[in-house]
Amino acid sequence: MVDADGAGAGDSAVEGLGExxxxxxxxxxxxxEFEAVRGIDLEVRPGEAFGFLGPNGAGKSSTMRMVAAVSxxxxxxxxxLGLDPGTHGAQIRARIGVCPQxxxxxxxxxxxxxxxxxxxxxxxxxxxxxxxxEQLLAFVQLxxxxxxxxxxxxxxxxxxxxxxxxxxxxxxxxxxxxxTTGLDPQARHLLWDQLFRLKQQGVTxxxxxxxxxxxxxxxxxxxxxxxxxxxxxxxxxxLIREHSTREVAELRFGVGEHDALAAKVEDLGERxxxxxxxxxxxxxxxxxxxxxxxxxxxxxAAVLVxxxxxxxxxxxxxxxxxxx
Amino acid sequence: xxxxxxxxxLAERLPAWEGVRRQTDYWLxxxxxxxxxxxxxxxxxxxxxxxxxxxxxxGFVDVDPARxxxxxxxxxxxxxGMLAAQSLQTAVGxxxxxxxxxxxxxxxYYSMRATPLRTSDLVAGHFSFILFRLATASAVFxxxxxxxxxxxxxxxxxxxxxxxxxxxxxxxxxxYAYTVRLRAEExxxxxxxxxxxxxxxxxxxxxxxxxxxxxLEWVARLTPLWHGVDLTRMLTxxxxxxxxxxxxxxxLVALVVVGWWxxxxxxxxxxxx
Numbered sequence: 001m002v003d004a005d006g007a008g009a010g011d012s013a014v015e016g017l018g019e020x021x022x023x024x025x026x027x028x029x030x031x032x033e034f035e036a037v038r039g040i041d042l043e044v045r046p047g048e049a050f051g052f053l054g055p056n057g058a059g060k061s062s063t064m065r066m067v068a069a070v071s072x073x074x075x076x077x078x079x080x081l082g083l084d085p086g087t088h089g090a091q092i093r094a095r096i097g098v099c100p101q102x103x104x105x106x107x108x109x110x111x112x113x114x115x116x117x118x119x120x121x122x123x124x125x126x127x128x129x130x131x132x133x134e135q136l137l138a139f140v141q142l143x144x145x146x147x148x149x150x151x152x153x154x155x156x157x158x159x160x161x162x163x164x165x166x167x168x169x170x171x172x173x174x175x176x177x178x179x180t181t182g183l184d185p186q187a188r189h190l191l192w193d194q195l196f197r198l199k200q201q202g203v204t205x206x207x208x209x210x211x212x213x214x215x216x217x218x219x220x221x222x223x224x225x226x227x228x229x230x231x232x233x234x235x236x237x238x239l240i241r242e243h244s245t246r247e248v249a250e251l252r253f254g255v256g257e258h259d260a261l262a263a264k265v266e267d268l269g270e271r272x273x274x275x276x277x278x279x280x281x282x283x284x285x286x287x288x289x290x291x292x293x294x295x296x297x298x299x300x301a302a303v304l305v306x307x308x309x310x311x312x313x314x315x316x317x318x319x320x321x322x323x324x
Numbered sequence: 325x326x327x328x329x330x331x332x333x334l335a336e337r338l339p340a341w342e343g344v345r346r347q348t349d350y351w352l353x354x355x356x357x358x359x360x361x362x363x364x365x366x367x368x369x370x371x372x373x374x375x376x377x378x379x380x381x382x383g384f385v386d387v388d389p390a391r392x393x394x395x396x397x398x399x400x401x402x403x404x405g406m407l408a409a410q411s412l413q414t415a416v417g418x419x420x421x422x423x424x425x426x427x428x429x430x431x432x433y434y435s436m437r438a439t440p441l442r443t444s445d446l447v448a449g450h451f452s453f454i455l456f457r458l459a460t461a462s463a464v465f466x467x468x469x470x471x472x473x474x475x476x477x478x479x480x481x482x483x484x485x486x487x488x489x490x491x492x493x494x495x496x497x498x499x500y501a502y503t504v505r506l507r508a509e510e511x512x513x514x515x516x517x518x519x520x521x522x523x524x525x526x527x528x529x530x531x532x533x534x535x536x537x538x539x540l541e542w543v544a545r546l547t548p549l550w551h552g553v554d555l556t557r558m559l560t561x562x563x564x565x566x567x568x569x570x571x572x573x574x575x576l577v578a579l580v581v582v583g584w585w586x587x588x589x590x591x592x593x594x595x596x597x
Contacts, residue, residue: 031597070437071596090338090440104435109353117350121439123342126349165435 019082021046021173021204022067026076029062036062038228039076046172049195049205051219053212053310055320059228060208061101064177067206068098081173094122097171101178103162107151111142111161114150119168129168136164140194156187163194174198176207180214192217212310224310226318236310243316244308245270247286251279251293252302261298268292273315282312343445344452347436351453366461370410371468377530378402378472393532393554394563400474404484404557405529407465411488412549414461415496416520418454420512423503427594434595443592447500447584454496455489462488476562483559491552494576497583498548504590523549551575 022044029037037059044050052060065071066078069085069092078085080092105114112133119129137143140160145153153161159179166174179195180188195218199205209215215222216236224232224239232239249269253261255277262274269283283289286305293300315321382398395401426433436446466475466485475481499515506512526536527549533541544550555572558564 068438070434090442093438094440098438100434100438102431104431106432106435107430108357113353117353118435118439120349121346121436121441123346123440166438169439 019046020044020079021081022050022206023079024063024067024076025078027063027066027073027078028075029059029066029071030074035228037066037074040223040225040228040230042223042230042233044173044204044206046204047199047202048220049199049207049218051206051215051222052208052225053210053215053219053222053314054208054225055210055314057227058225060225061177063225064175064206064208068096068175069093094169095172097166097169097174099163099166099174099176099179101181103158105150105158105161105165107149110147110149111153112137112146114161115165115168118165122169124169132168132170136167139167139197140164141190154187156183156190159183159187159191160194163191167198171203173204173206176205178208178210180209180211188214212314215310222310224314224317226314226320231317232313239310239313240308244312245282246284246308247282248306248308248312249281249283249286249289249293250302250304250306251281251290251298251300252277252304253279253298253300264296264298265289265293271316275321280312280315282308338440338442338445340445340448343441344449346441347445347449347452350436351449351456354453355456362457362461366414366457367464367468370406370465373406373410374399374403374469374472377406391532391534393557394561395557399472400561401532401557402530403469403472403474404560405553407462407469407484407488407560408491408549408552408556409524409529410465411458411462411492411552412495412523413520414458415454415492415494416499416515418457419496419499420503420515421509423450423500424506424509424512427504427591428509433591437595443595444588447587447591450500451493451496451584451587455493458489458492458496459485462492475560480559480562480564484556487552487555487559490573490576490580491549491556494548494552494579494583497580497587501583501586501590504587504594523547528553548575548579 020043022042024040024042026039026041027037028035028039040059040063052058052063054060062071066073066085067080069080069089072086081095083092085092106117109117115133115136116129119132120126124132134143137146140163142157142161142164145157150158150161163176163179166176176195180191183191192214195205195207205218207214207218209218219236221235222233222239223230232243234242251261251265258274258276258279262272262279265279265281266272268289269281271282273280273282281289290303290305293303311321378399382402385398387398389396392398392401433446437443441449462485466481470481475484499519502515503512526540527533527544527547529549533544533550536544551572555569555576558569
């Protein structure tokens, strides 16, 4: 079982880098009869960027809320920064930063006040918080918006403000739940740049996402979650190597023809996936697949050769796509 | 099993006052943007009420003082009732829509919970702000009605003011416990229609509960607001019946204790899910 032996224990690449920031063994979370997290094992080492990749409802956010020491676990062991969140929640929360999926900013306070009052919750002295607010506004490029009301900010600005807020206590570990969901491409790239900078400063990043490009861009290591379990773990490259071919040929035929045509191209690659709108032929040479498709007299409306991504890994492991 | 695991934050040693102190700047910022509205509601509204109901309408109430629970005029009777009713309304006003906003609309509580603050700190911080609102609103009320010469003694006036904090906190804690458990805000309307309105009208604020008849009079005696109204009235009129006053205080303190416990457990459950 992949989920039984865990993500961290077997990964020699990260062994010996100090005490884990997060260690989970058989971690569970249930809401009544529903089991959101069904026994996961993982370790996150200092300084790495670690991702949870999976579709909505995979158990990513439930896991993050347990790691953030706000949601009690239903079973298993969990330590954050070497402490048990069940007994040392406040001590853990004092040293981590949390950027939740929904911004939870106070819409009636201005941008700077949102950061200021938040810094005070951590018991930071007034002068120190004022200095910190200025630094953070500069870091997320919101200095000019300092006196603006939060409700007047764009989605990307609100997200950056939430990230700035999560950094107010200089956290050793930053938890980001779906950090770029709902943002336009430009805003996403700006945010990724800021997360890269934090990583360079030595902050350990843990993020959930259902965007495979985000996971590939940001994560040194990730786990793929599905239905409350970890179905694979490793670096993005290793996962792709292990669970997919180098290239994918995408063939688009007429509506409703894909199921019937799958049999005719089955032998052209290692594997064929049928999606409602296209066929995916997994092969080490995509161009050769396309050439053979044409040789057989098939005439797809559109063809595309691309490299395998984590989306393909997910499709292979679960039979489903990441974004419904 | 969840029940066999340690409770969240069991081993924390952050003192309670420190948790409240860290939230002072937050509540000050909140108050800076709302105080203008509260000046109208806590200064002008009581003045209008006292003038309209006590002086002008009360001028038509020609009643034997023997039936006014020790008051010499209807004005002297109704003003303490209105003071206690105002504390109820301030408390409920602060613990319905504002609390719903923090758990459901802007979810500010969720962001506060991600800091070292514990659930009990959040409730204590919020209640401290409500106490501040009650203290200022009832101080203004007492000052506004002082020129009418309605306080028998100066310590009675101070006592009546202090009692408002207790009345307000009792209603605030019970209402807060209800609001944090509420999923849909439509339930807040019920608090006003089935809670505030009947209490204000029938708990002895505007007329002696003896007028209700023997059966309903006992119902009125069981309502928490009656305990507050009667206590305020005793202090205002200088007719303190100490054993009964003690009973009133015990009832109100019990409500605060139960309400506090239900508030903290309710908020903890809400924020954990």
